[in-house]
Amino acid sequence: DPSNPLVLVNYARFLKEVEGDAARAQEYCERAILASPGDAEALSLYAGLVWETSRDAARADDYYSRAVQAAPDDCYVLGSYAGFLWDAEEDDNAVEPLPPPFLGAAQHPSITAAS
Numbered sequence: 001d002p003s004n005p006l007v008l009v010n011y012a013r014f015l016k017e018v019e020g021d022a023a024r025a026q027e028y029c030e031r032a033i034l035a036s037p038g039d040a041e042a043l044s045l046y047a048g049l050v051w052e053t054s055r056d057a058a059r060a061d062d063y064y065s066r067a068v069q070a071a072p073d074d075c076y077v078l079g080s081y082a083g084f085l086w087d088a089e090e091d092d093n094a095v096e097p098l099p100p101p102f103l104g105a106a107q108h109p110s111i112t113a114a115s
Contacts, residue, residue, distance in 0.1 A: 009032045029042055029046035040077050064080070067080075
């Protein structure tokens with residue numbers, strides 16, 4: 001049955017993990033979510049794919065939140081969400097600019113040619 005969410009999610013997982021085809025995996029997750037909007041496994045897998053392919057933290061977080069809401073006791077969903085939160089925080093920390101140098105600090109004298 002091409003509209004069976006379980007089959008669609010399993011195929012999406014196969015595409016992601018075995019074939020390495022995240023784009024097609026996303027497509028099959030989208031189909032699974034359309035077929036069953038409250039499928040926590042599909043929502044969680046899709047959220048992970050969104051994060052992996054586009055690094056869109058807000059969108060991934062939205063799908064993870066929906067997955068947790070759909071299955072608050074599912075350890076796979078909770079673990080995936082926790083992994084995302086950890087990864088997203090590290091990603092945020094990696095791009096933070098360094099603070100400007102302290103303006104009142106002593107400046108090293110410039111080296112000039114001896115006269």
